Amino acid sequence: MKTFQLVSAFAFAVVAVPAAAQETAPPKDVTVTGSVGVVSDYRLRGVSQTDKHAAVQGGFTIAHKSGFYVSTWASNLAGWGTFGGANMELDLIGGYKRSLGGGLSVDAGLTWYMYPGGADRSDFGEPYVKLSGTAGPATVLVGVAYAPKQVALGKWYDNAASYATGTPDHPGAKNDNLYIWTDLSAAIPSTPLTAKAHLGHSDGNNGLGPNGTSAAPTGHYWDWMVGADFAVKGTPLTLSAAWIDTDISRAKSAYLRPNFASTRDGSSIAGSTALFSITAAF
Numbered sequence: 001m002k003t004f005q006l007v008s009a010f011a012f013a014v015v016a017v018p019a020a021a022q023e024t025a026p027p028k029d030v031t032v033t034g035s036v037g038v039v040s041d042y043r044l045r046g047v048s049q050t051d052k053h054a055a056v057q058g059g060f061t062i063a064h065k066s067g068f069y070v071s072t073w074a075s076n077l078a079g080w081g082t083f084g085g086a087n088m089e090l091d092l093i094g095g096y097k098r099s100l101g102g103g104l105s106v107d108a109g110l111t112w113y114m115y116p117g118g119a120d121r122s123d124f125g126e127p128y129v130k131l132s133g134t135a136g137p138a139t140v141l142v143g144v145a146y147a148p149k150q151v152a153l154g155k156w157y158d159n160a161a162s163y164a165t166g167t168p169d170h171p172g173a174k175n176d177n178l179y180i181w182t183d184l185s186a187a188i189p190s191t192p193l194t195a196k197a198h199l200g201h202s203d204g205n206n207g208l209g210p211n212g213t214s215a216a217p218t219g220h221y222w223d224w225m226v227g228a229d230f231a232v233k234g235t236p237l238t239l240s241a242a243w244i245d246t247d248i249s250r251a252k253s254a255y256l257r258p259n260f261a262s263t264r265d266g267s268s269i270a271g272s273t274a275l276f277s278i279t280a281a282f
Contacts, residue, residue: 037056039276045223051079052262069095069109095110122152129143138184149175156173158255201222201223
């Protein structure tokens with residue numbers, strides 16, 4: 001289970017290059033970028049995928065000057081997001097990005113969510129389209145990710161009671177999932193800080209999937225985040241802090257228990273929390 005997001009910190013490496021070299025160096029046909037980091041809790045659309053524990057995450061992207069790119073990203077898992085096996089999420093991504101002029105760009109592609117060695121019927125694909133641009137000092141992104149009907153997203157269990165018995169109410173059911181979101185970021189003048197915010201809405205099945213999880217817990221819900229990134233001068237490091245929350249109440253998520261509670265203390269894995277991370281870009 002994934003989009004983006006996660007909250008995974010974004011980092012940008014600053015490389016000093018003489019002006020003359022910048023003017024004469026031809027653009028590369030292929031570029032490779034990536035990052036690796038540690039986050040205090042892997043939240044996917046507001047819901048913890050690591051049982052409210054830390055995660056090690058990383059990935060890289062290979063992009064061609066034509067606009068086509070392929071990338072991969074991975075994170076460890078625990079609790080709600082675990083499907084056994086390697087207890088890892090591995091995303092394979094392919095897409096195309098191009099400028100529309102006037103500071104606007106469009107990015108379209110497909111994310112395939114994999115759980116190596118995990119339970120059957122867990123992997124699924126999710127196409128996406130993102131439109132981004134600038135508004136004064138701010139960068140704005142609006143995205144839509146729609147996963148068509150697939151077994152991994154199906155409403156196999158109506159409640160935790162049926163899941164506990166291991167007898168699905170609707171075996172083989174397929175469902176789709178829609179996620180709409182917007183991201184906003186703005187550099188704070190004369191500082192190494194970038195303020196950021198996120199708002200997203202999930203629309204999917206309102207029950208448990210074939211392996212006791214759901215890409216859109218409770219069927220319909222909002223998630224949001226506010227925070228800041230601190231770029232460490234002279235290094236590829238970025239320190240991030242954020243506050244994340246959802247509108248999933250205990251009453252709304254009651255039918256997902258015990259799956260939807262932390263194994264540590266029984267608290268909701270979709271409640272408000274502070275997130276911290278350190279990321280190195282390359």
